């Protein structure tokens with residue numbers, strides 16, 4: 449477990465959370481506290497949040513967390529065996545995309561958003577490996593609201609490592625990370641307030 453007090457401001461050189469088979473960089477705070485509060489409120493009120501639907505073995509289930517998907521174009525995006533159509537960027541999302549692109553040096557054309565109303569909502573072990581996602585493309589994850597633990601597990605060695613994602617922080621997963629590692633947001637009874645997560649991604653437009 450990393451102690452985030454050591455790097456609570458934006459890092460000049462981000463810390464790599466995994467030591468092999470991919471790169472996961474924790475940049476610390478990209479958005480200062482007060483501004484992050486404003487973004488949390490704006491995102492809560494302006495994003496078209498909907499309960500997520502997943503198709504598990506032919507059965508459509510509705511998840512507790514809410515999601516939304518925004519992009520440059522009205523791409524169709526398939527995950528959890530369900531196809532969704534992207535909405536056009538909001539001003540807040542475009543501004544955040546720019547900040548993330550400047551901080552990471554990567555460009556993104558879409559953003560998947562998650563709203564967890566409290567610690568009882570989380571996300572199970574998975575990798576972000578949908579076929580229409582650019583292979584080995586960077587994924588930039590911005591967090592607002594409740595600080596939550598985020599964990600990685602290597603698919604072969606089963607090694608796990610975790611960190612806490614702070615309000616306003618940026619985490620980047622890139623290289624072969626999705627091929628070799630799973631990640632999850634474990635549920636916890638300790639957190640009673642909401643968290644918003646944005647993952648900026650690159651959809652392969654030729655797909």
Ligand SMILES: O=C(O)CCC(=O)C(=O)O
Pocket residue numbers: 560562571576589598613631633645647
């Ligand atoms: O909420 C998070 O921090 C992670 C979300 C995630 O892994 C995903 O949307 O694929």
Ligand SMILES: [Fe+2]
Pocket residue numbers: 574575576631
């Ligand atoms: Fe993910």
